Amino acid sequence: MSKLLVTGRKKLSGEVSVQGAKNSVLPILSASLLARGESVIYNCPDLSDVEASVNILRYLGCRAERSGQTLVINTDGFDRCDIPDSLMRKTRSSIVFLGAVLARAGRVRLSFPGGCEIGLRPIDMHLNALRKLGAEIRERHGCLDCRAPYGLRGCKISLDFPSVGATEHIMIAACLANGTTCVTNAAREPEIRDLADFLNSCGAKIYGAGEGEVVIDGVGSLSGCAHSVIPDRIVAATFMSAAAATGSEITLTDVIPAHLGAVIPVFEDMGCVIRSSGTTLRIGAPERLKPLAAVSTMPYPGFPTDAQAPVMAAACVADGTSVFIENIFENRFRHTRELARMGAKIKTEGRVCVVEGRERLYGAKVDSTDLRGAAALVVASLCAEGKTRIGSIRYLERGYENLEVALSSLGADIKRI
Helix, strand or coil: CCCEEEECCCCCEEEEECCECHHHHHHHHHHHHHEECEEEEECCCCCHHHHHHHHHHHHCCCEEEEECCEEEEECCCCCCCEECHHHHCCCHHHHHHHHHHHHHHCEEEEECCCCCCCCCCCCHHHHHHHHHCCCEEEEECCEEEEECCCCCECCEEECCCCCHHHHHHHHHHHCCCECEEEEECCCCCHHHHHHHHHHHHCCCEEECCCCCEEEEECCCCEECCEEECCECHHHHHHHHHHHHHCCCEEEEECCCHHHHCCCHHHHHHCCCEEEEECCEEEEECCCCCCCCCCEEECCCCCECHHHHHHHHHHHCCCCCEEEEECCCCCCCCCHHHHHHHCCCEEEEECCEEEEECCCCEECCEEECCCHHHHHHHHHHHHHEECEEEEECCCCHHHCCCCHHHHHHHCCCEEEEC
């Protein structure tokens, strides 16, 4: 199994392009099942999670071919209404195929999804929403058997929490429903808007995506389209964390600075200088970072939970004590045990993590615990003295495309072994 070997304390410099957003492309791939004919997805990152979704599409009878960063999907061969457990377990986002297959075929049978163990992520909101839309769902032996004998029907749905996954699921399922669906307390992440842009290009009628209320007018059918996935704001935040931790100055291209509205001030509070113009962002870090008084993760437009771990890794070498409060997932501090192996001084209590900055970290053998925790270990290893060996990088491959290649281009001493 592959590992990363990093020799730290190398200054970074240069320019790096930000890949397409994992959290955009996965629901878009599910949604492509609704559109008859061919869809062309540009800026599609080559990730294990993407490959898992592509394999589901192929199992369902669709054709999917990749050429570089372009993925071409043709759904005309769609001929199955089941997804086996082996495919569902590969990624958490596979649950959204439930609504897509149900909307297209009127029935579906699949197992519960997999994904990183970062805490409880119940799919109750997904299932309750589909039931309101007219789905009949039976849960037996770890499988979901779903039917819509009278078709899906538009309705009003109020979410208890602005769940990204549930909002996306409703948007996808309601596109072909009879009537209008109104979702209140909807998630407002940029990835929600990106999904709506794709579906609307296919012929859907979705209004208000990216706001607290989303309205979907059901249509009779959708047709394939061409769509370019937005840049990954979490990957951008990871590169920014790497620059901050190493006291470096780098330039990010193919980025949307507005999507980093809650992230940029955090780096500025750490003493970094950030300048942006168009789709370019430049970050310059001081030799020693300032500590962070308190960083609280919140739904968008708040500070993203996915950026918490890599930013925390940078805070491990700040000149003072930083506090992180995790409000989204209750088990998102698992990476702190591995950071401690590298000399980080961290204490956790429930949803609060206190990081006492050290002058330096030290290389060690560590293991990734989840996707963003793996990114945190990479950031920490870049500023650590000596060599760090990072295991279980399969987690990293779920959301970062050739991260070691990108960092090497900036001057990092990092390689896959």
